Amino acid sequence: MDDCEEHLCNNERMEKWDDMRLVLEVVRAGSLTEAAARLKVSHATLSRRIAGFEARSGRRLFDRQRSGVVPTPEGRAVAEAALRMEDAADRLDRLMAAGDHRLEGPITFTAPQLLMETHLNRICGRFLDAHPGIELTVLASNDMLNLAKREADVALRVTAKPPDTLVGQRLCPQRTGIFGRRDYVERLRSPGNRRADWIGFTWWGGVPPRCRTIWPDARLHMRFDDMVAARAAIADGLGIGRMPYFLGNATPGLVPVPELGSEDYPDVWLLTHRDLRRVDRLLTFRRFVADAMRAVRPAFVGPVDRAADAAPTDAGAASA
Known part of the structure; x- marks a missing residue:
């Protein structure tokens, strides 16, 4: 031929x-x-x-x-x-x-948008300061990207059970709490008040029974299909609503309503495909993110004092 x-x-x-x-x-x-x-x-x-x-x-x-x-x-x-x-x-x-052992080159990282905003942007920035040869692309999304197809190299996912094809570690458990803007929560607790405005989600049902026990005239004020928009409504003082502690703790002006209790929420995992688990730059990135996230673990499971929470974040950078 x-x-x-x-x-x-x-x-x-x-x-x-x-x-x-x-x-x-x-x-x-x-x-x-x-x-x-x-x-x-x-x-x-x-x-x-x-x-x-x-x-x-x-x-x-x-x-x-x-x-x-x-x-x-x-x-x-x-x-x-x-x-x-x-x-x-x-x-x-x-x-x-997997045969690339350089501590330089591209990394594609995917994580939920709100976690990027509250914690991961700063962590990624510190990692890049320590490793200037890395080119980091962030896909801020809740979409379950396909790591087998290299749509991303490393994924931070909120899940109860990661896929069997991925390997990694559980960074921290999570819980949700009820939050509201400080002045709104103060009005809720004023003597004789019977009403609470509930900000709900299309996937989380209506007003919790315990809320009606404390405030008998509680009503479903608004319902959202998006956590970003719901948080904005709560931060604007339109009512109280449930959100992961990491989000409520990180949002200026919001305070917890502890009398309404808390609930379990899926864990935070840091994952990669098993074929890529020993790629040096990905392994270094995963260790850095894991160390930094462990330092702020209390913010994911309960209310924290924001002034006290700032110090562990910086300490995590130093230890990483």
């Missing part, structure tokens, strides 16, 4: 692999429209590519129905083969990264 023929053969293989990936994404998405959005191509382009692959292979890969597309047995077989190839490529990528 001459060089030209070999080049054409390689191009055909690459085109076939690209087509197989498209089939896999359509099977995952369940529709051409959703798959096209994920792939960032037009619906017409994706439909044309799938039709071309079917014509070249002589096999129908999808049944078109009014509700969407359903893979045929041949289509499912192509998707399963593409998934195996994708997993092998991801595995190779992780193994190549």
Whole structure:
């Protein structure tokens, strides 16, 4: 085979692999429209590519129905083969990264936005001061990014049970408490007051029974689907509401309402993929973050004095 023929053969293989990936994404998405959005191509382009692959292979890969597309047995077989190839490529990528022992280079770190705001931005800043050769990218999100696909190298996650494919450590337990703005809480406790305005969440139900026991005219004042917006409403003095202690303790002007008690909340974990656990720069980063987070652990499980809480944060930086 001459060089030209070999080049054409390689191009055909690459085109076939690209087509197989498209089939896999359509099977995952369940529709051409959703798959096209994920792939960032037009619906017409994706439909044309799938039709071309079917014509070249002589096999129908999808049944078109009014509700969407359903893979045929041949289509499912192509998707399963593409998934195996994708997993092998991801595995190779992780193994190549595992051989990098430099204390410099890129790290992609994902963590919830509110934890970045209250604690992790300062911790990451101190880490970069100590390791100026590191290029840190932060994905501040609650989305469960896929570490097997290197969407992130290290993840700080709030979870009761991390995935089996990840390794790491539990940084601290968590609890939630009831918080309100200081002047609002003072009015709540004024003699004869029977009303409390409850700021709730779409996933956390209505006014707690204990709240109605203390304030019989308590009402569900507002309900949010987002912790950032709910915290802002509570900080604006619109009512009281439940939030993780780390968040209430870190928000200026908020004070706990201890008579309403506290509840367990999922733990904080620091995780990476098992294939990357010995990459030196990731290991150094994880140890630094873990040491710093341990220093502020009391803020995650109960009310703290903010002046007293500032010192352990700095002490954690020194020990790290």
